[in-house]
Amino acid sequence: MRxxxxxxxxxxxxxxxxxxxxxIFLLITGLFAWVFSNTSIPSYNYASIGQLFVIAPMVLLFLxxxxxxxxxxxxxxxxxxxxxxxxxxxxxxxVLGKYFAxxxxxxxxILPTLIYYYSVYQLGSPKGNxxxxxxxxxxxxxxxxxxxxxxxxxxMSSLTDNQIVAFILTxxxxxxxxxxxxxxxxxxxxxxxxxxxxxxxxxxxxxxxxSKGRIDTRDVIYFVSLASMFIWLTMVSLSRRGW
Amino acid sequence: xxxxxxxxxxxxxxxxxxxxxxxxxxxxxIVGLLGPNGAGKTTTMKILTCFMPPTSxxxxxxxxxxxxxxxxxxxxxxxxxxxxxxxxxMYVKEYLRxxxxxxxxxxxxxxxxxxxxxxxxxxxxxxxxxxxSKGYKQRVGLAQAxxxxxxxxxxxxxxxxxxxxxxxxxxxxxxxxxxxxxVIFSSHILQEVESICDKIVILDKGKIVASxxxxxxxxxSDKTLTITIELLNGISADILTKVDGVERVEPISDKEYLIxxxxxxxxxxFDQIVGSGNKLVGMTKEKKSLEAVFKNVTQGRK
Numbered sequence: 001m002r003x004x005x006x007x008x009x010x011x012x013x014x015x016x017x018x019x020x021x022x023x024i025f026l027l028i029t030g031l032f033a034w035v036f037s038n039t040s041i042p043s044y045n046y047a048s049i050g051q052l053f054v055i056a057p058m059v060l061l062f063l064x065x066x067x068x069x070x071x072x073x074x075x076x077x078x079x080x081x082x083x084x085x086x087x088x089x090x091x092x093x094x095v096l097g098k099y100f101a102x103x104x105x106x107x108x109x110i111l112p113t114l115i116y117y118y119s120v121y122q123l124g125s126p127k128g129n130x131x132x133x134x135x136x137x138x139x140x141x142x143x144x145x146x147x148x149x150x151x152x153x154x155x156m157s158s159l160t161d162n163q164i165v166a167f168i169l170t171x172x173x174x175x176x177x178x179x180x181x182x183x184x185x186x187x188x189x190x191x192x193x194x195x196x197x198x199x200x201x202x203x204x205x206x207x208x209x210x211s212k213g214r215i216d217t218r219d220v221i222y223f224v225s226l227a228s229m230f231i232w233l234t235m236v237s238l239s240r241r242g243w
Numbered sequence: 244x245x246x247x248x249x250x251x252x253x254x255x256x257x258x259x260x261x262x263x264x265x266x267x268x269x270x271x272x273i274v275g276l277l278g279p280n281g282a283g284k285t286t287t288m289k290i291l292t293c294f295m296p297p298t299s300x301x302x303x304x305x306x307x308x309x310x311x312x313x314x315x316x317x318x319x320x321x322x323x324x325x326x327x328x329x330x331x332x333m334y335v336k337e338y339l340r341x342x343x344x345x346x347x348x349x350x351x352x353x354x355x356x357x358x359x360x361x362x363x364x365x366x367x368x369x370x371x372x373x374x375x376s377k378g379y380k381q382r383v384g385l386a387q388a389x390x391x392x393x394x395x396x397x398x399x400x401x402x403x404x405x406x407x408x409x410x411x412x413x414x415x416x417x418x419x420x421x422x423x424x425x426v427i428f429s430s431h432i433l434q435e436v437e438s439i440c441d442k443i444v445i446l447d448k449g450k451i452v453a454s455x456x457x458x459x460x461x462x463x464s465d466k467t468l469t470i471t472i473e474l475l476n477g478i479s480a481d482i483l484t485k486v487d488g489v490e491r492v493e494p495i496s497d498k499e500y501l502i503x504x505x506x507x508x509x510x511x512x513f514d515q516i517v518g519s520g521n522k523l524v525g526m527t528k529e530k531k532s533l534e535a536v537f538k539n540v541t542q543g544r545k
Contacts, residue, residue, distance in 0.1 A: 011332060081328075
């Protein structure tokens with residue numbers, strides 16, 4: 001697993017992908033959080049970096065597909081999948097190696113935003129007047145959300161040898177899992193008293209919960225099981241090598 | 244026995260890519276898998292390397308069964324696939340270090356330089372793989388297959404697409420490995436196989452049509468031999484047909500002839516020509532090539 005992990009990580013940084021993901025993530029979140037007056041933290045007048053956690057999922061929604069689209073689609077297209085499959089590696093090692101490499105890159109993108117927290121902490125009046133609990137919860141939520149997006153991305157990439165197809169499928173599926181359930185739940189008189197249950201299937205509901213600073217095991221279990229399911233599906237899809 | 248293949252069958256839908264083939268290879272042997280395109284060479288190799296499972300039959304590598312001990316087999320095998328898949332964006336050494344890590348080899352700083360030396364990558368070792376020419380990519384592929392000093396090497400068309408010099412080098416590289424490794428390699432170019440293989444398995448349409456050592460294959464096939472002669476002056480073909488053993492005389496030009504004989508009767512041909520007052524300026528016995536063997540065994544089945 002370590003070999004695949006290191007290889008993936010170095011391939012992110014030997015191509016532009018890795019740098020692009022880092023730069024674009026920080027650029028967009030930075031602009032929205034500090035520059036654009038409609039959404040910026042200083043114009044919000046409260047010592048909170050909540051804005052960051054509204055924008056970040058949107059950015060991840062198209063950056064993670066761009067990150068994961070190559071994972072398997074490219075290996076298949078270059079036929080290097082045959083190379084990996086004839087080496088002493090299990091499918092689990094290959095999938096998890098790639099999964100953790102993608103997660104590492106996402107973590108590297110999210111990590112510098114801790115500066116936002118530090119800035120607001122210093123700027124708060126009185127100093128340190130920021131809801132640290134909610135911030136910890138929000139970071140946890142963002143990380144869990146990313147772990148689901150990455151697992152969806154790996155699965156979609158394992159289905160095709162075309163990176164563009166993998167990108168579109170991933171972006172669309174992440175969008176569905178993130179928003180669609182809340183939208184459907186909000187439709188008037190469609191499900192009536194089942195509205196809440198419908199929303200419960202979507203990521204947004206759980207993400208909002210955790211962002212409040214209350215890390216509920218039910219929400220954590222939701223994220224972990226969703227990510228595990230897609231990782232498992234990836235392994236199933238890989239084990240059927242098309243014969 | 245390093246490799247034992249027993250009644251191996253692989254079918255895609257209705258079509259059998261390979262059909263109940265059986266052969267074996269002892270330790271230290273170089274076995275050539277031979278056959279026209281689509282004969283099932285690659286399929287056989289893909290099963291041996293645990294890339295895909297057989298439909299029926301068994302394959303054993305170093306006493307381990309394909310389908311049961313896949314990881315253990317993959318550790319003992321070095322495989323160079325037909326299309327030689329490489330990561331173009333990686334550097335040669337970076338790639339080899341990656342393969343080293345996959346095999347979880349013990350730390351040995353000298354391993355990669357030794358390997359680079361062995362396959363003759365010296366001059367190109369600091370380049371990106373995508374910048375290498377086909378022959379050098381092939382060497383990277385070979386280095387990758389041999390990095391863990393495997394007991395069995397499976398090479399799918401290792402010398403196709405190389406220039407003549409590279410061909411000679413890679414061929415001598417393979418035959419030098421011989422001592423302690425079992426090598427299986429495929430080809431549809433017969434001369435390649437002829438020079439380095441101990442044993443040849445000829446496949447056609449998924450079936451084994453011949454499987455034996457080179458010398459037996461040569462002797463069991465048609466024994467007639469072809470002799471080319473060149474004369475100083477023109478001669479009548481009738482004079483040549485009178486020689487004992489000559490079956491057919493075909494003129495190439497009025498001074499050159501192609502003679503088919505039942506046995507090696509070059510001395511008699513010489514005497515006959517000199518006796519007729521002509522002068523012989525050239526005579527060669529055509530080496531019986533595998534090409535002929537191949538034609539014999541595959542055409543009989545049509």
